[in-house]
Amino acid sequence: MADGHITYTSENLTQAVLERIRPDADPRIQKVMTALIRHVHDFVREVELTPEEWEQGVAFLSELGRWCDDKRQEVILLSDILGVSMLVDAIAHRTHASVSETTVLGPFHRENPPRMANGQNMSPGVPGEPLEVEVRICDEAGRPLDGAQVDVWHTSPEGFYDSQLGDEHNMRGRFVTGPDGVVAFPTVMPASYPVPHDGPVGRVLSAMGRGPMRPTHVHFWIKKPGYRDLITHIFRDGDPYLHDDAVFGVKASLVTDWDAPKKDGKPAKLTYEFRIPKLDAA
Secondary structure (H helix, E strand, O other), rough: HHHOOOOOOOOOHHHHHOOOOOOOOHHHHHHHHHHHHHHHHHHHHHHHOOOHHHHHHHHHHHHHHHOOOOOOOOHHHHHHHOOOHHHHHHHHOOOOHHHHHHHHOOOOOOOOEEOOOOOOOOOOOOOOOOOEEEEEEOOOOOOOOOOOEEEEEEEOOOOOOOHHHHOOOOOOEEEEEEOOOOEEEEEEOOOOOOOOOOOOHHHHHHOOOOEEOOOOOEEEEEEOEOOOEEEEEEOOOHHHOOOOOOOOOOHHEEEEEEOOOHHHHHEEEEEEEEEEHHHOOO
């Protein structure tokens, strides 16, 4: 090593980068960046990434950003289809059987949905098969929770969220429970649908030989002061994509039979009892 200089190689570069992290850096930053650097360097070595592939990767990440706006989040979509979103969720919400299970938020949540009263149609003017929704929000012991905020959203019968059709809010609403903990309203039957696959994430799915479909579901985001938020879906049993969900969001406890009432000539109905723990029990 002439004149004390060093030559960085594939063998010593990783350690050199790690040693540049200051010892007085935030401990969490140290832990996250150390692991990230090690894994990224190991990935590059394992696949022997070429300069051309590196350039393609940089271009891909840049393109992800260009596809993001207030209605579409391509970076979250990439995280979803790679299973990263569900892995983060699973680690953050390790729980037990008395608490309802979580799943991904998804890229089509919108802030400040219309405020609605129990019984109000959540899909005004949208034609399709009727669906009744009745859910109860309870604590861990099954006691109903008064004053819980319940955001609900789903696709149209053709498989589109309102943000994909225009600026108007529809097929989504914000409800508040009464003393019985119940939120109930009519809407239309949503549909299975493809995640957006006309952009860079779609090319990744295609390159892996995977499909973009998600099974039929309704989203719920439940909040109550002093309790842990619950972000989840309820899935329609019998959907052909339950075992091939593009974002790996299905959990057995979240699949229910919506069609049973139709045997008696009644509309399809989604019913569920959500149980959320207090913050100090989460």
